[in-house]
Amino acid sequence: MITKSIEISDNVYLRHIKTNKFKTNYISFDFIAPLERERAHLNSMLPLILMRATKKYPSQSEINKRLQCLYSGNISASVTAFGQYQCFGMKMNMLNDRFSKDVSITNGMVDLLCEMLFNPYLVNGAFDEKYTDDKKNDLIDTVESLKNSKGSYAIKRLKEEMCKNEVFSISKYGEIENIKKITKESLYNAYKEALSIYPIEIYAVGDMDIDAIASKLKQYFKSIKRNPIRVPEIELIKEAKEIKQVTEVEKINQARLVLGFRTGYDYKENKYHIVQLFNEILGGSPTSKLFLNVREKMSLCYSCRSIVNQKDGLMIISAGIEAKNREIAEKAIINQLEAIKNGNITEEEFSSAKKSIINGYISISDSASSEHAWSFYRSLCGINTTPQLESEKIKNTTIEQIKEFANRITLDTVYFLKGEEE
Amino acid sequence: MLLKENKMLGEKYYYFKHKSGLSVYVVPKKMSTSYAILATEYGAIDNKFKLSTDNEFTTVPDGIAHFLEHKLFECEGGIDAFELYAKTGADANAFTTNTNTAYIFSCTENFDKSLEVLLDFVTHPYFTESTVQKEQGIIGQEIKMYEDHPGSRLHKELLKALYEKNKVRIDVAGTIESIAEINADILYKCYNTFYNLNNMTLAVCGDIDPEIVERACDKMLKQAENITINRDYENDDEKPTVYKKRAVCKLDVAKPIFAIGIKDTNIPSEPNERAKKSYAMEILNEMLFSQSSKFHEELYNERLIFPDLSSGSEITKHYSYNVISSESPDPEKVYSRFVEYIEETKRNGLDKEEFELSKRTVYSSYIKSFDSTESIGENLIFNILDGADFLDALDIIDSITFDYVNDLLKEGFKEEYYAMSIVEPIGK
Numbered sequence: 024m025i026t027k028s029i030e031i032s033d034n035v036y037l038r039h040i041k042t043n044k045f046k047t048n049y050i051s052f053d054f055i056a057p058l059e060r061e062r063a064h065l066n067s068m069l070p071l072i073l074m075r076a077t078k079k080y081p082s083q084s085e086i087n088k089r090l091q092c093l094y095s096g097n098i099s100a101s102v103t104a105f106g107q108y109q110c111f112g113m114k115m116n117m118l119n120d121r122f123s124k125d126v127s128i129t130n131g132m133v134d135l136l137c138e139m140l141f142n143p144y145l146v147n148g149a150f151d152e153k154y155t156d157d158k159k160n161d162l163i164d165t166v167e168s169l170k171n172s173k174g175s176y177a178i179k180r181l182k183e184e185m186c187k188n189e190v191f192s193i194s195k196y197g198e199i200e201n202i203k204k205i206t207k208e209s210l211y212n213a214y215k216e217a218l219s220i221y222p223i224e225i226y227a228v229g230d231m232d233i234d235a236i237a238s239k240l241k242q243y244f245k246s247i248k249r250n251p252i253r254v255p256e257i258e259l260i261k262e263a264k265e266i267k268q269v270t271e272v273e274k275i276n277q278a279r280l281v282l283g284f285r286t287g288y289d290y291k292e293n294k295y296h297i298v299q300l301f302n303e304i305l306g307g308s309p310t311s312k313l314f315l316n317v318r319e320k321m322s323l324c325y326s327c328r329s330i331v332n333q334k335d336g337l338m339i340i341s342a343g344i345e346a347k348n349r350e351i352a353e354k355a356i357i358n359q360l361e362a363i364k365n366g367n368i369t370e371e372e373f374s375s376a377k378k379s380i381i382n383g384y385i386s387i388s389d390s391a392s393s394e395h396a397w398s399f400y401r402s403l404c405g406i407n408t409t410p411q412l413e414s415e416k417i418k419n420t421t422i423e424q425i426k427e428f429a430n431r432i433t434l435d436t437v438y439f440l441k442g443e444e445e
Numbered sequence: 446m447l448l449k450e451n452k453m454l455g456e457k458y459y460y461f462k463h464k465s466g467l468s469v470y471v472v473p474k475k476m477s478t479s480y481a482i483l484a485t486e487y488g489a490i491d492n493k494f495k496l497s498t499d500n501e502f503t504t505v506p507d508g509i510a511h512f513l514e515h516k517l518f519e520c521e522g523g524i525d526a527f528e529l530y531a532k533t534g535a536d537a538n539a540f541t542t543n544t545n546t547a548y549i550f551s552c553t554e555n556f557d558k559s560l561e562v563l564l565d566f567v568t569h570p571y572f573t574e575s576t577v578q579k580e581q582g583i584i585g586q587e588i589k590m591y592e593d594h595p596g597s598r599l600h601k602e603l604l605k606a607l608y609e610k611n612k613v614r615i616d617v618a619g620t621i622e623s624i625a626e627i628n629a630d631i632l633y634k635c636y637n638t639f640y641n642l643n644n645m646t647l648a649v650c651g652d653i654d655p656e657i658v659e660r661a662c663d664k665m666l667k668q669a670e671n672i673t674i675n676r677d678y679e680n681d682d683e684k685p686t687v688y689k690k691r692a693v694c695k696l697d698v699a700k701p702i703f704a705i706g707i708k709d710t711n712i713p714s715e716p717n718e719r720a721k722k723s724y725a726m727e728i729l730n731e732m733l734f735s736q737s738s739k740f741h742e743e744l745y746n747e748r749l750i751f752p753d754l755s756s757g758s759e760i761t762k763h764y765s766y767n768v769i770s771s772e773s774p775d776p777e778k779v780y781s782r783f784v785e786y787i788e789e790t791k792r793n794g795l796d797k798e799e800f801e802l803s804k805r806t807v808y809s810s811y812i813k814s815f816d817s818t819e820s821i822g823e824n825l826i827f828n829i830l831d832g833a834d835f836l837d838a839l840d841i842i843d844s845i846t847f848d849y850v851n852d853l854l855k856e857g858f859k860e861e862y863y864a865m866s867i868v869e870p871i872g873k
Contacts, residue, residue: 044476045816083745087737088802095806118809157745164751167699168772173593274697274871277589309527309537319525322582325590343590375531382534385553386478389817 024409025398029237032244034251035223039233040394046122048129048229049391050115051101052136054221055403057254058109058190064162064197064205065213066111070100071158072210074113076144076151086135093131094118098139104195106290106334107257108403113139116391119230129231133239141243143214149207150214159205166196174326177279177440178341184269185283185436190257191335220252226399228391259336261287263435270439278346278441282356284338286331287431290404295333296380296416301425302331303376305363306340310375312359317342323352333404338432346441353437366426373425377417384410384417446655451836456815458825458836459655465666466642470829471658472650472821479556479651480818483563484547484826487639489619490612490678490763491544494638497673505635506626508584508619511541513632515580516572517548526566535559543613544761545830546639551819557657560649564665570636572629581624588618595696595868599704602692603768603866607708609688610680613764642669648826650818678763685710687864695871700751702868703776705783709765709857716832717841719760722853724807724838725845726758726767729853731803732795733787734769740786749779761831767857776867787858795854800847811838 026041056066080086090096096117103110117132144151170176179194186192196202225240227233263285288298299307306313306329317327327342344352362368387393387410401408450457459471488510495502518526518539530537535552537559548567552559591597605614618624649658687708713719734741734756744750750771758767773779814820828835 046812047816082742084737084739084742087735091737091802091806094809116813118812122809122812157748160748161752164700164772171595171698171702173697174590276592277586308531310525310531314527315525318583319579322579323586325583325587343586345586345589371532375528375534378534379531379536382536382551382553386551389476389478391816 031240033249037225040228043230051226053110053112053224056109056221064201067102067196073139075154077138078142081144093128096132107190149211155207177281181281181283181438226395263433267436275442277343281341281438283436284432286338305329317355363429381414384414463662466669468646470648471655480551480822481649482549482822483647485645488544489615489617493677495675507615507623514539514541514546521571529562533559560661572632595698599868603704603706606689606692606864607706610683648822650822686861692866702772704770704866706864707767708862712765720833721841723760724842727807728803730756731806732799
């Protein structure tokens with residue numbers, strides 16, 4: 024959990040999660056932007072172009088040589104969509120200094136991160152043209168390759184259909200037509216703007232000199248004129264009106280059935296533990312209702328699971344099935360949800376679901392990236408809590424509360440992806 | 446009980462051979478999550494075998510080791526092992542590879558009870574014709590799911606191109622047809638052969654006292670009969686050269702995906718030598734194909750690869766190969782560039798400074814693997830099952846010389862050892 028928060032600049036925070044459990048240190052840098060169709064492609068491109076070259080290391084191989092020197096320090100671009108937010112930046116993972124025979128690894132990695140963020144490689148006041156084109160192509164390839172994984176592709180298509188007029192249908196990478204329009208100048212402007220207007224969250228997990236990192240960052244931010252925006256709240260659709268049906272055909276072997284629901288849950292209720300517990304019982308584990316009935320009893324599928332998210336009020340159930348079993352599978356899935364709506368949960372199911380969720384919470388402290396994700400995403404919901412506190416809430420949750428929550432859920436859209444000859 | 450420690454790493458393990466026949470390793474680690482893995486040396490390649498008491502070899506349908514892994518979860522009385530774990534709060538799973546089957550769980554409380562569940566269900570098989578039939582439907586869907594999975598198809602087809610006879614060609618899950626031949630009798634036959642405790646290893650990692658593990662073994666395990674398993678791999682005359690140069694399949698993907706495989710039949714018989722070769726291959730791959738390599742930079746700049754080249758080698762006592770893969774608009778062009786690049790590098794020799802930096806990378810990724818009880822448990826057990834000791838790796842990596850890696854390049858990279866698998870977009 025966060026042991027120290029330091030304000031680096033206006034709405035720029037460095038959070039330290041101090042622990043000496045690991046042989047590695049973890050540092051993330053995130054811009055917190057609103058997820059917008061007109062901006063998503065530029066934002067998702069920024070980490071890519073910044074990591075491509077810097078003033079000091081003007082080529083990819085020089086950057087990589089530097090990383091190798093730092094005991095193969097790892098830096099990767101990251102972009103995620105979370106409710107109305109698009110978070111983008113870099114994540115770094117490095118060996119702890121005690122395993123270094125010469126250099127200071129953590130210092131070196133922080134320097135490299137700052138170099139990328141504040142001293143990018145520029146040509147005539149904009150990014151390099153060739154580098155910009157390379158990264159545009161990379162991003163387009165990334166978007167096009169999303170269809171290679173049929174399970175997540177089907178979920179993406181469901182969201183696009185179900186949330187046509189909502190922010191949740193916007194791709195975190197942006198759209199291909201927009202990526203194509205990016206220029207070295209428009210990208211540079213987006214970079215300048217990002218440093219100025221977006222709230223920034225920096226997390227450092229591990230055993231390191233946090234004050235030294237803070238003063239380094241402060242030094243760089245001194246020259247940045249900050250004018251941070253507030254990402255506006257959004258209104259969630261709490262209930263589905265009528266059920267939309269979408270069927271698509273692709274050249275695939277296994278059909279994909281995806282059901283999208285409105286849960287009516289608003290994160291401001293601060294009862295996400297109830298949502299998670301409900302999900303665990305329905306389709307979050309190998310003892311869930313979906314797994315035991317749709318898979319084990321009816322032998323209809325190998326994978327069948329439900330997913331929830333604390334920010335968007337959606338629940339998605341997906342299964343890989345034989346196309347001819349579509350109706351029977353859909354009915355079987357709905358029946359499991361109905362069972363929970365009727366309070367049909369055994370004490371045993373209930374207590375194992377609780378144990379499983381608590382097990383997950385307690386494990387958070389064993390992974391630096393999980394520690395980061397726990398605090399980061401909850402802070403975006405304005406929630407400050409610990410796995411221990413949430414575990415207590417789980418213990419005190421009643422079947423009645425789960426039933427009450429389940430009864431708010433309505434089916435919005437059914438998406439079916441099937442093979443050609445079926 | 447034997448204690449082995451590596452002071453530089455700050456890691457250690459306890460080992461004992463339990464009287465039941467099971468080999469047990471305990472790695473103490475101050476973490477909230479404890480992890481256990483129980484593995485048998487039995488995988489997809491073990492399809493022809495006999496016990497010393499049998500007259501003839503038995504050949505079994507492809508995919509049976511994986512099928513057996515699924516079926517063991519079902520206990521007598523229709524109870525599922527997952528339900529038993531649910532009571533103790535553990536998160537459980539299992540997987541089958543070409544050479545091994547493993548049952549795992551992780552938990553933050555009730556470790557001893559979860560361990561009892563593990564030792565209990567894996568030692569109590571229960572198969573009937575109706576439960577076997579039901580599983581055929583589920584695994585049938587698993588097979589179909591992987592048929593749509595480009596990475597999985599690419600890899601499977603590559604192995605079938607590299608090898609003519611080696612059983613690494615067999616799909617771990619089998620085929621819809623092969624699993625249709627499986628029945629309860631054959632499952633029992635395989636179980637009774639390969640799930641003998643003398644053929645199995647348990648590794649646990651976490652904030653755990655080795656005595657708790659010993660007590661659970663005492664309570665749950667009966668002494669196993671001493672048996673000798675004869676396995677026939679039917680690959681004595683596998684040639685060092687590849688079986689087919691190309692394997693192409695079509696799927697609904699955005700652009701072609703390729704994997705160049707390099708076959709290696711020069712496998713050291715001594716486990717530490719195998720481990721050394723494996724780390725040395727990692728160093729060589731890093732030098733030749735990582736993002737800092739000239740080859741990567743050139744292909745990327747010409748947009749012949751996307752997004753990055755990835756490389757990896759697999760060395761077991763049964764097979765050894767190296768793979769380089771990525772997406773590309775023109776895999777054949779990448780292939781010919783690859784051949785040229787290797788020949789040029791052989792002529793000019795490797796760079797000593799790059800060798801030192803790449804060695805550093807391998808050293809670092811080894812140390813990084815000690816940050817989770819799961820990766821510690823897995824690394825330990827798969828090293829042990831191949832005969833090596835994962836706590837010796839730092840010394841092994843240290844002993845790798847520039848000349849050793851140079852020789853690997855000269856002897857291991859020849860065109861007759863290369864094959865390429867391609868997944869092409871439908872309609873191309």
